[in-house]
Amino acid sequence: MPRRHDPERRQRIIDAAIRVVGSKGIAGLSHRSVAAEADVPLGSTTYHFRTLDELMVAALRQTNEGFAKMIASSGGLEDPRADLATELAGWIGEWLSGDRTGVELECELYLAALRRPALRPVAAEWAEGVAELLSLRTDPVTARALVAVVDGICLQVLLTGAPYDEEYARELLGRVLAGATG
Amino acid sequence: MPRRHDPERRQRIIDAAIRVVGSKGIAGLSHRSVAAEADVPLGSTTYHFRTLDELMVAALRQTNEGFAKMIASSGGLEDPRADLATELAGWIGEWLSGDRTGVELECELYLAALRRPALRPVAAEWAEGVAELLSLRTDPVTARALVAVVDGICLQVLLTGAPYDEEYARELLGRVLAGATG
DNA sequence: AGATGTTGTGTACGCTCGTACACATGGGTT
DNA sequence: AACCCATGTGTACGAGCGTACACAACATCT
Numbered sequence: 001m002p003r004r005h006d007p008e009r010r011q012r013i014i015d016a017a018i019r020v021v022g023s024k025g026i027a028g029l030s031h032r033s034v035a036a037e038a039d040v041p042l043g044s045t046t047y048h049f050r051t052l053d054e055l056m057v058a059a060l061r062q063t064n065e066g067f068a069k070m071i072a073s074s075g076g077l078e079d080p081r082a083d084l085a086t087e088l089a090g091w092i093g094e095w096l097s098g099d100r101t102g103v104e105l106e107c108e109l110y111l112a113a114l115r116r117p118a119l120r121p122v123a124a125e126w127a128e129g130v131a132e133l134l135s136l137r138t139d140p141v142t143a144r145a146l147v148a149v150v151d152g153i154c155l156q157v158l159l160t161g162a163p164y165d166e167e168y169a170r171e172l173l174g175r176v177l178a179g180a181t182g
Numbered sequence: 183m184p185r186r187h188d189p190e191r192r193q194r195i196i197d198a199a200i201r202v203v204g205s206k207g208i209a210g211l212s213h214r215s216v217a218a219e220a221d222v223p224l225g226s227t228t229y230h231f232r233t234l235d236e237l238m239v240a241a242l243r244q245t246n247e248g249f250a251k252m253i254a255s256s257g258g259l260e261d262p263r264a265d266l267a268t269e270l271a272g273w274i275g276e277w278l279s280g281d282r283t284g285v286e287l288e289c290e291l292y293l294a295a296l297r298r299p300a301l302r303p304v305a306a307e308w309a310e311g312v313a314e315l316l317s318l319r320t321d322p323v324t325a326r327a328l329v330a331v332v333d334g335i336c337l338q339v340l341l342t343g344a345p346y347d348e349e350y351a352r353e354l355l356g357r358v359l360a361g362a363t364g
Numbered sequence: 365a366g367a368t369g370t371t372g373t374g375t376a377c378g379c380t381c382g383t384a385c386a387c388a389t390g391g392g393t394t
Numbered sequence: 395a396a397c398c399c400a401t402g403t404g405t406a407c408g409a410g411c412g413t414a415c416a417c418a419a420c421a422t423c424t
């Protein structure tokens with residue numbers, strides 16, 4: 001791998017893109033806005049990322065780890081005696097109450113993936129990644145279902161602006177888990 | 183109500199906007215693109231809808247009736263003996279297998295509400311409308327939960343491009359309903 | 365009939381955008 | 395040392411955008 005003048009340039013651009021999407025949304029993402037945010041010339045962003053799709057994929061992939069990393073860091077999945085519904089509801093609360101950027105960015109990804117096929121694999125990766133984590137504690141079908149429910153809950157919270165009701169989430173997730181085979 | 187030269191002009195613009203969003207996505211929605219689609223001058227679209235948000239609200243509101251209307255027309259909610267999970271899963275399948283434009287448009291506008299506060303009330307209306315319909319057959323909390331699950335399922339299907347698994351949806355919805363109080 | 369204000373239209377301005385492309389720079393190879 | 399090419403930069407072009415605004419058309423009221 002060639003390391004020329006500024007080996008961090010590409011990374012700086014990705015980081016800047018994440019900040020731009022976080023503050024202005026995907027609609028506000030452009031080669032120019034990212035260049036300004038990263039304090040690099042326009043040509044630099046177009047050189048490293050020929051299309052905006054490429055840049056978005058790189059940025060979203062980098063943020064995708066957020067939720068999974070939070071789960072992993074809390075280490076809750078390793079204790080098989082803890083109640084999974086309670087844990088999951090807690091993680092959602094943590095995710096939603098912390099830096100909103102991550103959540104909104106995640107949702108932006110979903111939105112964009114509807115229309116941009118290039119982003120769909122990234123969105124699918126996220127869902128599969130979480131589902132895989134959850135598979136450690138339940139059967140695969142239930143894991144997939146939990147991901148769908150988590151998506152639905154987050155969407156409702158973000159859309160209605162209502163505060164997150166952790167007890168409600170725990171109850172709902174518990175119902176889904178109650179039907180698990182394993 | 184004043185009825186001047188072309189009383190249907192406003193409606194024609196809304197219909198055109200829906201077609202534009204359906205074919206090019208929200209990103210492709212502009213006063214000009216709508217004007218071209220509706221075959222009216224640019225000034226006409228800016229006159230009737232001063233901002234794009236206004237136009238989107240009108241379009242979203244008009245399409246919002248789609249799902250609710252389908253449920254109402256099938257009349258399934260009136261038979262208290264039918265299995266709600268099976269019925270719901272069937273309606274989702276109907277919605278997803280029919281003209282995809284409607285579904286994608288619904289989801290796109292739904293997700294767009296995340297970044298555009300103007301759209302949030304309309305999105306909330308849709309969720310509440312469906313929840314109210316479902317309240318005829320279950321308790322309000324479960325109804326709200328079902329809406330969240332339906333959202334999650336639709337999102338997964340649209341994002342992964344995987345075919346809709348009606349049996350899976352029935353099972354998942356059934357689990358949620360199994361915990362209903364009434 | 366004439367005044368008046370809402371409805372509808374055409375045009376032009378200034379901005380941002382993606383893209384292209386010629387040019388600079390410096391490590392790698394010979 | 396000489397050369398080559400991946401890397402990086404600056405500038406300019408054409409297209410599309412929201413917006414503004416002067417003007418046309420017509421219903422309504424006096």
